[in-house]
Amino acid sequence: MNNMSTHAEFPIRKIIVAMMGTAITAIFLTAFITGANAPFEHPAGQKKTDQSDNMAELGPLMARIKTNPQDVDALISLAEVFSRSKDWQKSEHFWSKVVELDPKNIGAHYHRGFTLVQLKRYDEAIAEYEFVLQAEPDSLHALYYLGVINKYGLEKPDVAKKFFQQALTLKSENRELVMDIEKELAETGK
Amino acid sequence: MYLFAHGAMLFALLLSILAAGLACIEAWTERGKVLPWLERLNMSSVILVTFASATLLRALVSRDFTLSYVAKYTDSTLPLFYTVTAFWAGQAGSLLFWALAMGAASIIFFFSTTYEKLNPKTKLYFWMFFLPVQAFFLLLLTGPSSPFVTLVTPPVDGQGLNPLLRNFGMVLHPPLLFIGYAGFTIPACLALASTMTGERRLWVEGAHNWNIASWALLTSGILLGGWWAYMELGWGGYWAWDPVENASLIPWFSATAFLHTSIIERRFGALPRTNVFLACLTLLLCIFATYLVRSGVVESLHAFGEGGVALPLILAISFGMIVSVAVALVRPAGIVPSLPGLDSKQGMVVMLVWLLIALGAIVLMGTLWPVISQLWETNPMGVNQGFYNTICLPLFTAMAMILALAPWLGWKGGFWKPTVAMIPVAAWICVFVIGLWLGVRPLLAVAAVGAAVAVIVSVALLAFLQPKAARSRAFMACHGSHVFFAVLVLGVAVSGPFQKTHEAALSPGENFLFGGYLFEYTKLRTEKKPELAIEEAVITVSKDGKRLGELTPQRRLYRNYDHPNSEVSTLFSLGDELYATIHDIEGDRVQPLKVSINPMVNWVWIGSLGITLLPLLAWRTRRTQGGHSDE
Numbered sequence: 140m141n142n143m144s145t146h147a148e149f150p151i152r153k154i155i156v157a158m159m160g161t162a163i164t165a166i167f168l169t170a171f172i173t174g175a176n177a178p179f180e181h182p183a184g185q186k187k188t189d190q191s192d193n194m195a196e197l198g199p200l201m202a203r204i205k206t207n208p209q210d211v212d213a214l215i216s217l218a219e220v221f222s223r224s225k226d227w228q229k230s231e232h233f234w235s236k237v238v239e240l241d242p243k244n245i246g247a248h249y250h251r252g253f254t255l256v257q258l259k260r261y262d263e264a265i266a267e268y269e270f271v272l273q274a275e276p277d278s279l280h281a282l283y284y285l286g287v288i289n290k291y292g293l294e295k296p297d298v299a300k301k302f303f304q305q306a307l308t309l310k311s312e313n314r315e316l317v318m319d320i321e322k323e324l325a326e327t328g329k
Numbered sequence: 330m331y332l333f334a335h336g337a338m339l340f341a342l343l344l345s346i347l348a349a350g351l352a353c354i355e356a357w358t359e360r361g362k363v364l365p366w367l368e369r370l371n372m373s374s375v376i377l378v379t380f381a382s383a384t385l386l387r388a389l390v391s392r393d394f395t396l397s398y399v400a401k402y403t404d405s406t407l408p409l410f411y412t413v414t415a416f417w418a419g420q421a422g423s424l425l426f427w428a429l430a431m432g433a434a435s436i437i438f439f440f441s442t443t444y445e446k447l448n449p450k451t452k453l454y455f456w457m458f459f460l461p462v463q464a465f466f467l468l469l470l471t472g473p474s475s476p477f478v479t480l481v482t483p484p485v486d487g488q489g490l491n492p493l494l495r496n497f498g499m500v501l502h503p504p505l506l507f508i509g510y511a512g513f514t515i516p517a518c519l520a521l522a523s524t525m526t527g528e529r530r531l532w533v534e535g536a537h538n539w540n541i542a543s544w545a546l547l548t549s550g551i552l553l554g555g556w557w558a559y560m561e562l563g564w565g566g567y568w569a570w571d572p573v574e575n576a577s578l579i580p581w582f583s584a585t586a587f588l589h590t591s592i593i594e595r596r597f598g599a600l601p602r603t604n605v606f607l608a609c610l611t612l613l614l615c616i617f618a619t620y621l622v623r624s625g626v627v628e629s630l631h632a633f634g635e636g637g638v639a640l641p642l643i644l645a646i647s648f649g650m651i652v653s654v655a656v657a658l659v660r661p662a663g664i665v666p667s668l669p670g671l672d673s674k675q676g677m678v679v680m681l682v683w684l685l686i687a688l689g690a691i692v693l694m695g696t697l698w699p700v701i702s703q704l705w706e707t708n709p710m711g712v713n714q715g716f717y718n719t720i721c722l723p724l725f726t727a728m729a730m731i732l733a734l735a736p737w738l739g740w741k742g743g744f745w746k747p748t749v750a751m752i753p754v755a756a757w758i759c760v761f762v763i764g765l766w767l768g769v770r771p772l773l774a775v776a777a778v779g780a781a782v783a784v785i786v787s788v789a790l791l792a793f794l795q796p797k798a799a800r801s802r803a804f805m806a807c808h809g810s811h812v813f814f815a816v817l818v819l820g821v822a823v824s825g826p827f828q829k830t831h832e833a834a835l836s837p838g839e840n841f842l843f844g845g846y847l848f849e850y851t852k853l854r855t856e857k858k859p860e861l862a863i864e865e866a867v868i869t870v871s872k873d874g875k876r877l878g879e880l881t882p883q884r885r886l887y888r889n890y891d892h893p894n895s896e897v898s899t900l901f902s903l904g905d906e907l908y909a910t911i912h913d914i915e916g917d918r919v920q921p922l923k924v925s926i927n928p929m930v931n932w933v934w935i936g937s938l939g940i941t942l943l944p945l946l947a948w949r950t951r952r953t954q955g956g957h958s959d960e
Contacts, residue, residue, distance in 0.1 A: 149660070151655060163349040163461050163464065169472070170471065170472065173471075
């Protein structure tokens, strides 16, 4: 090798060179695949996204949590912010904290149940909705979600049917939800 | 135009891949004919990245909302200053900035005397390691994180920059961090290349200035991040051990360790494996910091979430770790001088390095705890600030004690002035006993103050006994920065535990007395600008009937952001700094006004600034290279 030194040979020189060669080949192949698929255009520009709103909210809420980690109102707001941005992992984390600090907050149990459904943690979601039902046996939403979890998540249409039927026995003024439940029940019955 | 810019990055990626591939083939066959081509290909790649960066900057300045990135981070009312800084406000822009900084570092290194002096074989191996790193960043930029995505139907106006980022600290914090991160690429690749060719002596010398500069940039970036948190987030502190804050601190520990162990190799040829490992570890931890911030792996209130870069980053870090460990461990046999015992300056450096590594490991574990604990917890929780403070602060105190004692030890062992060396120890004991006697609590804070005083006493004695050496740049760089570290420790030890906070809802004309200060809410001022509306509470502060000044905390409502943002106001003091924020304003009633008395908090900033700047005095020019200073 021209002009090269005569230092002792590095014991695993060829292995290291081969590893670097493999790495650069992997980069090339990945570039080939992802480069071809990389989006160069987004369909539409949005004046404003929910995410920008949510980011602006985080600072003051964070300040409140830093000052008082047991600030339930701030924890609820944070959980709602993350729910709006569909960051279910973080949302569930904050709803859990709310439930821990305020176990009698039925709304928090309900919302935690909803985020657990989004995270596909169905058993925990069922436990939350059952807790809601114990406190509020007439909760149409809890029965609806128990039905939905059993129908779509756990694929137990018979169990789902019972929850939908139970929901329809309640006299609710929420016509929209009642219609949804009727639709779900009709589909389940098929 | 943006198609050209995207194409430029793609072409730069291809050139980097081609050059890295050539470097691998040449290294395998041990021929040395393509080196000039590698250098030219790298140069071309950097020029293309510069063109892409200039295109993004132009788009930002001209507020071209056809570019998704510009529409997302700027709007027509954003001042030019913040518009330019929106370059690194998002993931794609910051990765492009990192790639640009890394490219610039490679060009500076290419024209340096260190590179000139390197054996061609080492140069070849250097490019073999450097170019894949560059290609990796270009891969992210041309794939999951491109800043040149255009909008088919662009908006009339953009979303604007997040209000929290409209702060001087946040303007400089990201670029300083990224330049620091990029700078560590050179020592890491040089360490691997030199170890493989056996040209060890020159790499430690050649990496010195890169270490110093990158370390100073990283430190200043962390400092500005802390200052931003203090001035913008309004919770009264500067370090919450948040995962994103920790992300930049973890590589700082290994970089600081490397800064100290490299001195030992330069002087005595010892710790060669450690240095290679620490140089590579620092670079990998810098990439890991990006992984923590961008992957969404841990919850942080100001993390940037998943952006498709998590998997590539973790694969790159794992691969880099395997290569680094393999090269560091399987170095050719040679005579490595053994280290003397712990009663020597070298021994103290090793102890310091172990403390730094322990701190890095603790912070890393604490940060990743929610992920690790998922293995056995269904509802994993992160560790709180108390965990970090309880474990890390004693280690920082121990570090300060090492800095107080080490100057009195010889490099090869034994105290050279045993009696004088006991004075800093006596100073520490005195402070501790006085604190204990006065009933000051917590005792950890007293111990930390004692250690800081011991360092200052130690360096003062050293300067008194060696007046000629004390005027040297090396003395200022080493012992001066240790004094400023002591100042930082003093600030942290006092400002945190002895902070006092009070909240009260006030209407104009009402006041309250707190901590000996009278806070009077005199009036509410309002101002409307095109980009924001400001409500400012004017709080007059006086003590013992003497007016000290005005606090003017604000509530700002930015255009495009429906939720108000609180702006902090402070009354500067080297003693008690007064700090005020408001949560809400109804009519002209503030509810509540929150004031904190932060004792000696500015010592933290003064200490950090000194730590950042003084090591730069150890910069080695052509004239000073080759000689050893008293580091």
